[in-house]
Amino acid sequence: VQEKLKINKISLDIIDETNEAYVSCHPSMLSQGILNLINNSCDAILALDTKWIKLHITREADGVVKLAVIDSGLGITENKLDKLFTPFFTTKQNIGGTGLGLSLTKKIVENCGGTLQYIKESKNTCFVMTLLEVTTNSAASSHAKSIYFNNENYDELAEKLFNNKKILMIEDEIELAEMYAVRFSEWGAEVKCVAEFDEALTYIMDLSNSIDLVITDICIINGTGIDLLRELKVLRPRLPAVVMTGSVAPNLELLFDLGAANVLEKPFVFEKLVIASLNALLPSQYKWKRSVPRAHYKNKILIEFNNKNYNVSIDNIGLGGMFIATEGEDFKVGDEISFDFNVEVEANRFVKITGRAVIRWIRFKQKEQLPPGIGVEFSFISKKSRRAILNIVNSKKSSTYIPISA
Structure with missing residues (x-):
């Protein structure tokens, strides 16, 4: 961004009226959000005679800090305001743009418990972040380094699984990749960031390079993530990969068939990347596969998909997923469902298990004695629910093997 400002002779002034303020947000994530807004301003005012950007920080009486990014532009036209924060909507037709900057920034700010607003009453183009102020730097740092998803804290698991792990990240947005690398390094991971297909392939082919996890975008320089998955399947078939994609309708079945452990559709908050990476790195005994032991288990379940129940x-059920007997016509591989069901843990005492799962395979019709249905892998399930499922599996050890033909 500094280089872009210098080359295009755009002035940047920072006005901090707080003297010193701490907010509840991870520094690298907040920095990425601010950089996104400044980058958008740069692109928007390139053709103007007067080119300036101001970063104005104020403390409000109600315990919040406001951070405004204002530029010399005259605002955004009324007909574009409704779609301003919509993923893949862009006003940069002449200079390119993915349309992910504002929507991703909004997610970052909301993930910090704040809001991002466009101020249409402003004379110039103005976006304002509103963030909760905390009293000390240590309080901000403590919250910043924690990873929460659906009110579950994943710090302990992240520290165990990421410590000393070698992650290869292929992402053509270098600043974004470096921001992710900083976050993963806080749990002890070593992250190698590359932007080009050829560089990534050379690194993978060199077997002296230890790699525990690959995280790749679909769109990379001089190639695609799909090409990389094909090479990975031959060169390092056991290496787990998480795929990031900005495609409106990605071919999920192809990606999973090529070995992707998880697919994330942009924009997403960093926490989703962490959860996807944790699932990819989980020891095999905690993963669900069609051929591994799990329990025969009959129970009623409510699933929600496309606003239908x-x-x-x-x-049958295991620690990583389950088979649900149902007609499969409404579903396709890669769809995500929500579910809940009750498990009796003691006489007349029930635990409700809720979560989300991704459909990995479908049996559309009866096959011998096997009913039609969907095989799903848990994408999110609470620790409490996982413990209840573990008890189910342990209590039915005599009947846990489901043959691969299932």
Whole structure:
């Protein structure tokens, strides 16, 4: 961004009226959000005679800090305001742009418990971040280094699984990749960031390079993430990969068939990347596969998909997923469902298990004695629910093997 400001002779003034303020947000994530707004301003005012950007920080009486990014532009036209924060909507037709900057920045700020607003009453183009102020730097840092998702804290698991792990990240947005690398390094991971297909392939082919996880975008310089997955399947078939994509309708079935452990559709908050990476790195005994031991288990389950509810039945279950007996016409591989069901843990005492799962395979019709249904892998499930499922599996050890033909 500094280089862009210098080359295009754009002035940047920082006006901090707080003297010193701490907010509840991770520094690198907040920096990325601010950089996104400044970068957008740069692109918007390139053709103007007067080119300036101001970063104005104020403390409000209600315990919040406001950070405004204002530029010399005259605002955004009324007909574009409704779609301003919509993913893939861009006003940069002449200079390119993914349309992810504002929507991603909004997610970053909301993930910090704040808001991002466009101030249409302003004489110049103005976006304002509103963030909760905390009293000390240590309080801000403590919250910043924690990873929360659906009110679950994943710090302990992240420290165990990421410590000393070697991650290869292929992302053509270098600043974004470096921001992710900083976050992963806080749990002890070593991250190698590359932007080009050829560089990534050379690194993978050199077997002296230890790699535990690959994180790749679909769009990379001089190639695609799909090409990389094909090479990975041959060169390092056991290496887990997480795929990031900005495609409106990615071919999920192809990506999973090529070995992707998880696919994340942009824009997403960093926490989703962490959860996807944790799932990819989990030891094999915690993963669900069609051929590994799990429990025969019959129970009613409510699943929600596309705003419709389905009252169906679980046929078997494991720590990583389950088979749900249902007609499969409404579903396709890669769809994500929400679910809940009750498990009796003691006489007349029930635990409600809720979560989300991704459909990995579908049996559309009866096959011998096997019912039609969907095989799903948990994408999110609470620790409490996971413990309850573990108890189910442990209590039915005599009948846990489901053959690969299932």
